[in-house]
Amino acid sequence: MEKELSNHYDVIVIGGGITGAGTARDCAMRGLKVLLVERHDYSTGATGRNHGLLHSGARYAVTDHESAVECIAENMTLRKIARHCxxxxxxxxxxxxxxxxxxxxxxxxxxxxxxxxxxxxxxxxxxxxxxxxxxxxxxxxxxxxxxVDPFRLTMANVLDAQLHGAEALVYHEVIDIIIEQGRVVGVKLRNNLNGEERNVHATLTINAAGIWGMLVAQMAGVKINMFxxxxxxxxxxxxxxxxxxxxxxxxxxxxxxxxxxxxxxxxxxxxxxxxxxxxxxxxxxxxxxxxxxxxxxxxxxxxxxxxxxxxxxxRPLIASDDDPTGRSISRGIVTLDHEKRDGLAGFITITGGKMMTYRLMAEEVTNLACEKLGIAKQCETATTPLPGSEPKVETKKYSFAQKAAEGRHGTLNASIDSGDVTSDALVCECEGVSVGEVRYAVTKLHVHNLINLRRRTRVGMGTCQGELCACRAAGVMCGDDTQKAINDLAGFMNERWKGMQPVAWGDNLAEAQLTARIYQGVLGVDRLANERRVECYEI
Amino acid sequence: MTIETQTQNMSVNNFEQCLKCSICTVYCPVSAVTPLYPGPKQAGPDGERYRLKNKAFFDEALKMCLNCKRCEVACPNDVHIGDIIQAARIKYSTHRPSLRDMMLANTDLVGTMASPFAPIANPVLKLKPMKAVLHGVMGIDKHRTFPDYSSRKFESWFKKEAAPKQSQYSKHVSYFHGCYVNYNYPQLGKDFVKVMNAVGYGVHLLEKEKCCGVALIANGMPKQAKRQGEVNMTSMRKAVAQGHAVLTTSSTCTFTMRDEYDHLLGIDNHDVRDSISLATRFLLQLIEKGEIKLAFREDYHKRVAYHSACHMERMGWVPYSTRLLRMIPGIDFVMLESQCCGISGTYGFKKENYERSQAIGKGLFDQIDEANPDCVATDCETCKWQIEMSTGTPVMNPISIIAEALDVEATRELNK
Missing domain, CATH: 3.30.9.10 (D-Amino Acid Oxidase, subunit A, domain 2)
Known part of the structure; x- marks a missing residue:
């Protein structure tokens, strides 16, 4: 499944959070040859671990005028370009x-x-x-x-980047920054699924790794003091x-x-x-x-x-003073041109900001990249709808699952098979995810395991937290590879339990016990799973 | 403090208490016969989460629910699944009741209109051309026959023939006869009066009785159901104040007034609920307390197969009727495996439901054919129509069987 990569890119974007995805999209729309790399799955970090709030900016109005202004502008923009999110x-x-x-x-x-x-x-x-x-x-x-749904928003940006020619790799971690003659010329990647390593070259490398951007910068020998x-x-x-x-x-x-x-x-x-x-x-x-x-x-x-x-x-905030609470720090966007700042050409860091100002962050850093690459094309991300958010045409009668799927995929819902008994059968009953939707996600949305599938479709995000759907989804995804399915299930159920454990009482605990009974007691997943393989699931 | 509130958390209709075990779906008679129905779990607690987000998630397929409540009986965590589904239909359905739905639901009105014309209406409703019209124009399935209307309402009979004699008894009960007894089958009411009088109880009608409203709820007319329910509650309150138990001979009316009034219609019935009982339950409880005794005819012999109506299951009252029946020495008793007959009141009358209705009941019909009883006993009148139509076996209410087998004189003596 290893893709053929090009010898050389205009830009490598590090980080498959919303900032990286947005940056990859913007760069690709300006005609750059882009590679997006993510060490785990899209929206694994802060992107997938926030409120899902499309701020009006009101929260920052009193303390941080600049952020408030950015928020309200992006708020209005995202309502248009990311309607389905x-x-x-x-x-x-x-x-x-x-x-x-x-x-x-x-x-x-x-x-x-x-x-x-x-x-x-x-x-x-x-x-x-x-x-x-x-x-x-x-x-x-x-x-x-x-x-706003950050998982969908990230995925829509990745999809659009790809539609504009970008390449994207998940489970590829940057383990070194390649520097030649005082210039960053590429990165060393490790495939976290099989351990293979390789070098990829680019004119520019953009560090959009959120809080982990601090560590990426360290590899390049640059110090960013993050908070x-x-x-x-x-x-x-x-x-x-x-x-x-x-x-x-x-x-x-x-x-x-x-x-x-x-x-x-x-x-x-x-x-x-x-x-x-x-x-x-x-x-x-x-x-x-x-x-x-x-x-x-x-x-x-x-x-x-x-x-x-x-x-x-x-939160990937840039530390600017010694405030121990972190609240008085600006959520403002920080673009670091390391050529100017540290004398290291070919390397840019984009950080700070908020999930919902990602597009503006992407625009800023892409402007800088284009300037360095001598590209004159203007940013169009504020006016071009994301895939799934194009104007709506269809008004057919929907089933529960189709309505739920349309909420998740917008107009791309049309690509989901439906109408036959198998496609319409539900994998996840809490969230109305059909077999058709799972298949669509597996083939089109970079799904390698159940956790990826959860982020694309909400499988396992409902009340049962995977109790019924995980097993069905593993069946649909894995086909005959039962060992993979078992490892996947074990990893997924561990990840679900991690989030339930701090609030495990009452009905939630009863639910967890029933789940444990099914997966451990009845299915024996814990004994059948290969521990080493399960550990590679980020939780 | 906060954790305490959390652990004692109970949600509306206990919908959050659902552990997603799916046992309800296994027991759902509709899910067993069609993949088009989402099943109680999905239609109930799962769907409710999304309906709370946006009412557009309401699915008209929920009208396939029989409201049999077998899901609630199956649920290990006391989730009121059937209530969640019915409440969603009441709250979100945009479907307006058709003329047919209104006619089927307004049992009082239609019964009052039909009774005076019973000699004409009964044969006409059985004519093939009439059935074709009802099927084609109204959407009432051609296989169905309306239960015969009685030319004399139970209330008229009672007031003239029975009421004057009731004051001779020292103990008294009120009787909620229901529409079926009043308009279609007064004999059941007469049987009830016969049995109660034999054990020394005088019978009285409520000051004012309206249809319990079950058909109105099922056909999307909750407001009218609530108005009628309030009338019934007012009358029952007066009866209870006089020390009367309010007895019925229909499990569905009983269930509706005891549970659906509060859960679905928002009628406060807590002060009368415990006084509303099915006649069989009332009798058995008295027998077990040693307060009354029954004597039966020695020449009475009948093979009786008992069918557990859905709402009897939900109330948990099946044993009251079956134990009472088993007291009759001449009865060869067969217990049928509990399953829905498929009619669900007016549901099975609608042509779009006919095939599903019969598919649901098939297992039961087969059981009855195999048992080959003289009659089937059940506490629900609509099960009676369904089973009689589908198997040809006569169906009797347990009270009618008691009345038939009772040695009235001996019983009177025992209860003097």
Whole structure:
């Protein structure tokens, strides 16, 4: 399955998060010959471990005008170009009795200055618009927040990059930066699935590896002082709210509740962590307690709603001072031209920013790359819809699974086989994923294992956390290669348990026990799996 | 504190308590015969998550649900799967009831109109051309025959023939006769009065009785069902205040008034719920407490096969009826394996459901053919129509069998 690679690229983009994917797309659309490399799967890092919030920018309006302005511009852009990844939920900033109501007027004023439509509404109206909101609220402001699916968004960028001629490799890790005569001329790659190593050359290498960009830079002998700030979140079993709910105060812990797909997510915390721990983030019981207690202030019903998982991501912030909380640091975009900064030509780092400003980050770094390569073509990513978000034409009658799939793939839903009993059979009942959709993902969306499949289709993301669907999906994916299927299942179930473990009580624990009974007791997956192979699953 | 709230978490209809084990789908009579129905798990708790996101995820295929509640009986974690599905239909369905649906659902209205014309209506409704019209124009399946309308309503009979005699008893109950007894089969009501009087209980009608509303719920008319339910509750409250138990001879009416009123229609019935009981259950409980005794005719012999109606299963009341029947010495009792007969009230009358309805019931019909009983006993009138049509075997309510086998004089003596 090893692809033939070219001898030489214009640009190698390191990192298959949203920034890397967006950069690969922009570069490819400007006509560059692009290779995108990712050591695990797309959106494995911070891209897949955040709120899924399409900020209006209101959250930053008071503390960080620049970020607020970027957010609202990108918010409006993504609603158009990534229609199928965005759900236009709108958002509320609520003031509770313990908050200072005077902050509201400052907030509204700063939002207005940043170009964000912030509308003060009657708390009674807020309760009608969003029945889950804390009924004790004393103030409410409506803003154009929305929710966005980062997995879909990343994949759509990768697909479009490929449509424009880019090549993309997952499970390929950069293990060295090749420097010749003071210039970065390529990277040394290791295939993490089979261990093979190879060199790939390019005129420019763009480091878009998020917090791990620090380590990539180190390989090039360049020091970037980054600030790994861990943010933990909780996923609830179903939506309690249909609008984003924020606290109208200076940004603090656990003050945003976002409805994402069929779930809702509360977060985040913010704690400085050592870079060494970033590959294996664990959510602590204290964090769970804090998230739940603060979350209940936004929507009291969270307290009695089943929690599906806890997860944590690491913000790739550039350390600029000694603030221990990491909140006063700008989320602003940082483009480092290492030729100017460190005298190392052929190497650029793009970092900082936010998931939702990825396109702007990509535009900035691609502008710089084009300048260096002497390309004059202008950026078109803000006006060209992503694959799946083209104007909608079809209005046929849909089944549950087709509706769910259209939500995930937009107009690309048309490429999914349906209409026969096998294609329409459900693999994942919680999320309505059909056999047809799994097959589509496996052939078109770079799926090597069940975890990849989960990120492309939501298989295993529902209430049962893989209890029923994992086995079926493995069957559809792996065909006759049963050992691969067993290893895959073991890796996947471990990954699912990791997120359930911090919130394993009540029905969630009962669910986990039933799952364990099925996979260990009945199927014996733990005994049949090859341990060494299972360990290569990033969890 | 927060963790405590979490661990005691219960959601609406317990939908979050679903552990996805899928046992409900195994027990679903509809899933067993068609892949077009998503099954209780998918239609219920799974679908509910997506409907909470966007009502566009409501699937009209949910109307294939029989509301038999066998999923709820099967569920090991007490998820009200059937309620979730019915509530979703009430909340999200954009399908407006057709003229046929309204006619099938309005048992009171249609019964009141038909009764005076019973001698004409009954034969006409059986005529092939009439059936063809009903099938083609109305969508009522041509295989179905409406139960005969009685030319004299049960209420009229009772007021004239029975009511004056009830004050002689020292103990009293109220009787919710239901539409079937009133318009189609007064004999069951007469049998009930005969049995209750024999054990020393006077029978009284409710001040005002409306159809329990089960057909209205099933046909998308929850508002009317709620109005009727409120009328029934008001009457029952008065009866209960007088110390009466409210007895019925229909498992479905009983189930609707005890459970669906609260779960689906939002009618507060908590103060009367425990007083609503099926006659067989009431009798058996009294017998077991030693308060009444039954004596049966020695010359009575019958081979009876008992069919567990779905709502009897849901209430867990099957043993009350079967133990009572087994007390009759002359009965050769056969217990049929519990499964849905497929009619589900008005469901099986609709032509789009006919084939599915018969496929669901096939296993039961085969069992009955094999058992070859003199009659089938069941507590539900719509099961009766289905089984009689599909097997040719007569079907009787357990109360009618008791009445038939009862030695009235001896029983009166025992209960003096």
């Amino acid at each position: 965005v759900e236009e939920t709108e958002g509320l900033f609520i003031t509770l009795p313990e908050d200072d109501i005077n902050f509201q007027s400052t907030f509204v004023q700063k939002c207005t200055e940043a170009g964000i439509r912030a509308e003060v509404i009657d708390p009674q109206l807020a309760k009608i618009m969003e029945p889950a909101v804390n009924p004790d609220l004393i103030g409410a402001v409506k803003v154009p927040d929305a929710s 790994p700030a861990k943010g933990s979140l909780l996923i609830f079993g179903h939506r309690v709210n249909n609008m984003v709910i924020n606290r109208c105060r200076k940004p603090a812990n656990a003050d945003i509740l976002v409805p994402d797909d069929a779930v809702c997510v509360i977060g985040t915390t913010s704690d400085r962590v050592p870079i060494e721990t970033c590959d294996d983030m664990r959510v602590t019981p204290e964090e769970v307690e804090l998230l739940l207690a603060e979350g209940m202030k936004l929507a009291p019903s969270l307290g009695s709603t089943r929690i599906l998982r806890a997860y944590a991501g690491v």
